[in-house]
Amino acid sequence: VSRPVDIAVVGATGLVGEALLERLGDAPFPVGSVHALASSRSAGRRVDAAGRRLKVVDLEGFDFGGCDVVVFAAPRAVVADHLPRALAAGCRVVDLSGLSALDPDVPLLVAGLSRGIHGAQRVAAPSALTVLVATVLRPLLAQTDATSIDVLALSPASALGRTGVEGLARETADLLNARPRGVGAFPQQIAFNLFPTGDRPGGCEADDLQSACELQRALGDPAPAVTVTNVRVPVFFGIAAALRVATRAGGLDADGARELLAVAPGIRLAGPDDDGGMASPVTHSAGSDDAFVGPVRDGGQNGILVLWAVADNIRHGAARNALGIIEMIVKSID
Numbered sequence: 001v002s003r004p005v006d007i008a009v010v011g012a013t014g015l016v017g018e019a020l021l022e023r024l025g026d027a028p029f030p031v032g033s034v035h036a037l038a039s040s041r042s043a044g045r046r047v048d049a050a051g052r053r054l055k056v057v058d059l060e061g062f063d064f065g066g067c068d069v070v071v072f073a074a075p076r077a078v079v080a081d082h083l084p085r086a087l088a089a090g091c092r093v094v095d096l097s098g099l100s101a102l103d104p105d106v107p108l109l110v111a112g113l114s115r116g117i118h119g120a121q122r123v124a125a126p127s128a129l130t131v132l133v134a135t136v137l138r139p140l141l142a143q144t145d146a147t148s149i150d151v152l153a154l155s156p157a158s159a160l161g162r163t164g165v166e167g168l169a170r171e172t173a174d175l176l177n178a179r180p181r182g183v184g185a186f187p188q189q190i191a192f193n194l195f196p197t198g199d200r201p202g203g204c205e206a207d208d209l210q211s212a213c214e215l216q217r218a219l220g221d222p223a224p225a226v227t228v229t230n231v232r233v234p235v236f237f238g239i240a241a242a243l244r245v246a247t248r249a250g251g252l253d254a255d256g257a258r259e260l261l262a263v264a265p266g267i268r269l270a271g272p273d274d275d276g277g278m279a280s281p282v283t284h285s286a287g288s289d290d291a292f293v294g295p296v297r298d299g300g301q302n303g304i305l306v307l308w309a310v311a312d313n314i315r316h317g318a319a320r321n322a323l324g325i326i327e328m329i330v331k332s333i334d
């Protein structure tokens, strides 16, 4: 569109909303008015957006009429209540909450990988894990078929938003000062510990199943068998994934995979001179829009690839993807 695009961000005071508002300054399209929406708790606060200072408005009474695009980066229950209002007001809607991620009628988009939005009024952005794994595997799966993909996902405290970050900081300080651990954002002690995640009703089985289904959707047809094990680790920012990919025998070895990844957009290979080729959230991906991969190795049997990949869950996994999706919407309006 040649006219400026009016955008509302629901969850403007959260980790993802704040990062997205900051990124709007890099938008390759003209940005018109920006509405920063959150709960009544934050109404009246100020946030930065694309070089402007915005007053946070209470979502409850906000009229979506006049907004071109509404991005929902808030808890799922909040999105379920308010997303229909944005649709009824005729807005294009991007849902980052996971609510729409498995709805077959809603395109699930990874910017730079997904082809188009086919005129959909409502689109979904997947989890940071799906964005990372799809980004890394798409270039490989364009060259060879995979029969199965097994993912061990190491998920940081910030995957639970600000309360997760604050919870890990508080627990760490409490335990180092020999104070008892208070009730926090996590079902178990997270500081100096790790455990399978179970954020949804249904616990870790539901989490792992949603992740596997979402990843299958994002990888597209023909989707290989996917298993995911989500583990919460005491890291503040940055998601990591250990991937085991079974390709058709003779399909792709580690050298071939490295060659493809070295030229793939949005991916940086950790080389031997770069911390021994071992990518980590703190050393490599923090604050970056790219996914970092390494080591990549053969898995012992013909056709098995083993990869390690990391990315910044807020920037790469959410804000960059959301901005790319808004750009796709803007192009589709043209």
Ligand SMILES: NC(=O)c1ccc[n+]([C@@H]2O[C@H](COP(=O)([O-])OP(=O)(O)OC[C@H]3O[C@@H](n4cnc5c(N)ncnc54)[C@H](OP(=O)(O)O)[C@@H]3O)[C@@H](O)[C@H]2O)c1
Pocket (backbone or CB within 6 Å): 010, 011, 012, 013, 014, 015, 016, 017, 037, 038, 039, 040, 041, 042, 043, 059, 060, 072, 073, 074, 075, 076, 078, 096, 097, 098, 126, 127, 128, 158, 159, 160, 161, 162, 163, 313, 314, 317, 318
């Ligand atoms: N963190 C990640 O790695 C990540 C990655 C991809 C997708 N996502 C998804 O993005 C969404 C936001 O995640 P986050 O990490 O940014 O969480 P967060 O830091 O906890 O932020 C949550 C945001 O939602 C707002 N909110 C909460 N209750 C509300 C209500 N009743 N009405 C209006 N706004 C309300 C909060 O506003 P107040 O300040 O007023 O409470 C805050 O702005 C979640 O759906 C999450 O699943 C997160």
